[in-house]
Amino acid sequence: MTQPPSADLLNHLADLLGPKGFTRDPDDMAPWLTDWRGRYRGQAAAMLSPANRDEVAAVVRLCAAEQVAIVPQGGNSGMVGGATPDATGNQLLLSLRRMNRIRDIDVAAGLAIVEAGVVLEHLHGAALAHGLRFPLTLGGKGSATVGGLVSTNAGGTQVLRFGTMRALVEGVEAVLPDGELLDALAPLKKDNRGYDLRHLFCGAEGTIGVVTAATLRLVPAAAARCTAWIGLASPDDALRLLRRLDAALGRTLEGFELIPDACLQAVLRHIPQTRAPLAASDPWYALVELAGDDGDALTEALESSLAKALEDGLIRDVAIAKSESESEQFWRLRDSISEAERAEGPALQHDVSVPVDRMPQFIAENPARLDAAFPGTRVLSFGHLGDGNVHHHVQPPMGVDGRAWLAAHGEDASRIVYTHVLELGGSISAEHGIGQMKRDMLAELDSPARLAALRAVKDGLDPLGLFNPGKLVAQKAPLA
């Protein structure tokens, strides 16, 4: 079991980190003790903000000696309460935000060495200043940090071409639970010295140590993009279109988002200065984006593929953005769905994946299962069809008290969603992670073999259970 920190330990930490790196002031700590959605509230004995990896290592060694628990935190914009400490006030919050240096950008090699506290948007800007880009982006880019992005293996809207965070991480630096520094920053294309520790830290949610820096891949900045808003009859047709565009347009295809008409209508109702791209409504839409060097060639290729698709009856209508600002407007419709949904009232949100081919089946069949158990529920599925990942939101039946319904039936409704996902070989967390929000559901529904393997990794690397206890996976038996 972990212990509350002694007064001695707190004094040591305060001395070590100085006033910029140590606080127990409730006002200073308050914003970081609640997750940004306001679902989880915690307490901390202190908030530690080390300035460099040596300070992180020293902090961890001191805490390990007293068996005090550590909760690593980046931008605090996670979706599953993974960076919020528990309510005991015995844990220490370890903020990486002060470690916000871009140590190096190697233009020729297309690599950046970046500290954990660097904010994503800052990295985007720094890359662009060298004619490069870091090809991962998401809604929280103004607050999400590199350490958090690595530790949650973040996704976003460019995964189709560039993969999730792990595909862009060429090296990591981390402090292990015993306070030793693991320097694996060198970007090796081939390295067969045993278990891949880089991939182990991607998505580990701060449970086996803390990432202090990463070597990230950069790609040439794209000079142009071409965006289309496409009307479709069904997710099945959307998948056919995706396969066709993928074959015809290859690596220029960077985005393929699926949007039901109900989502578009909600956006048009609640978000000011939005308008529908097409004259008439269609049941579904795809937002497609190509990127490359030659804007005219992109437009021509996309127009030609979509003209053929119209001719074949695969799509119902299409609008191609005629300007950068029109592209922005299309993306604003997509990016406003969450906000519009909140305005519609509470909903039960699921971030799930299945093999890409099975996604239309899941979208078609899951609402019926929910309706059978809870008549009148409405389902919105939108997002990254090309990644086999949708955000699958269940709205309570019309006319009931939404919050009360969610409190009474939310868990059972979620179980229906997750059970279906697992039947199709899918994942109950595609991109947001497990944190504290999905920990019990994972323990209930995942296979015993998989859970045992996760626990074994946790037990092996963090035998005292010091790192982010209570997140991701319950430890079998923390030693000592």
Next chain:
Amino acid sequence: MTQPPSADLLNHLADLLGPKGFTRDPDDMAPWLTDWRGRYRGQAAAMLSPANRDEVAAVVRLCAAEQVAIVPQGGNSGMVGGATPDATGNQLLLSLRRMNRIRDIDVAAGLAIVEAGVVLEHLHGAALAHGLRFPLTLGGKGSATVGGLVSTNAGGTQVLRFGTMRALVEGVEAVLPDGELLDALAPLKKDNRGYDLRHLFCGAEGTIGVVTAATLRLVPAAAARCTAWIGLASPDDALRLLRRLDAALGRTLEGFELIPDACLQAVLRHIPQTRAPLAASDPWYALVELAGDDGDALTEALESSLAKALEDGLIRDVAIAKSESESEQFWRLRDSISEAERAEGPALQHDVSVPVDRMPQFIAENPARLDAAFPGTRVLSFGHLGDGNVHHHVQPPMGVDGRAWLAAHGEDASRIVYTHVLELGGSISAEHGIGQMKRDMLAELDSPARLAALRAVKDGLDPLGLFNPGKLVAQKAPLA
């Protein structure tokens, strides 16, 4: 500590597996108790060849109950003794070769579900029959099995474009050390349910369980290729050429092998029916290959890039293969280097990587370090420049007894190579793995933090130390 199997256990296993799946006959076992290079010889209490994953799981459960060690083996074509049991005769050899079924090929999705015992060449053929290819190949393709390729994270000559095995593995099925089956075959593009177990099994060398099947990515079969043999002044120029071709030719660039003239001369001396592609000798050569749908376009693109490189003085000469058979001849020169080297006499071989940019420096500076310690040694570095991976072979000084020199000085000479590699942030095993051959050198030279993390993973997942003991990493303290 592990135990020898009891007579009871052996009887149980014989009953369970039947005569095709169980043997203690020394003649049957002999070919599998020595690695193919003849460096390691072991003994086994029996060789088990289960027919399916359920039999594998049952075997592991029985062995775990008696704490009997298991050594998984595929095609027995590994380079580091990773699949050879120890000399005690107490270990059981677990051959996966009977599990050689391709369970499914999904042409639309470009995926194959393949059992561990499928031979690589067989998979190549099966994919081609569907107009697809599995884009990983290596010298041992006629014997190497999928389970071994996954467990060693195999590389080969197409890594430049398609990555090593882990980039092609979309899912795994494995039996864990307690006999539970982990079914993670579903090909999910996004899955953030904790530590990535798929990547953990890639390169684990059978030390944390045994891979029984994998879901592998297939790509469209390339209709055409274009191969060039290029004369160069130095590895520095080769790297510049690689960067230039990569930018100009993008994803069609599939191979970029670096070959010193001394290797070519050895091949010409020892391998019948070979001839030099260029009229005059150059200090270095690059073997470059493009692949794609349109052979004429490939040739035109390569010719134009190389004409410019000639003009700029970046390359000294070039021969572009004018036929498929000429392409084959160029590759035969590359693929015969090992055989030609053997004919030249014994050499100390190293399979090492450094960040790509540092490879010319390593190739230039390491021979001087060796010569300072061991005057007269000669070094040949050849292989996958684009992956930052060369095979770096040290030949004894002329005139000495090669074998005696290697026995007396080999370890010290290797230490010079590996220490240099690690100074440059590299790996002492780029693609062959650790096995038993490099275990002690890894323990001596790798960072304490990294070694502790490897041991922690091993201890967590295989607390009794049953799986492939003595390979990869020494366990800190096997329980029980």
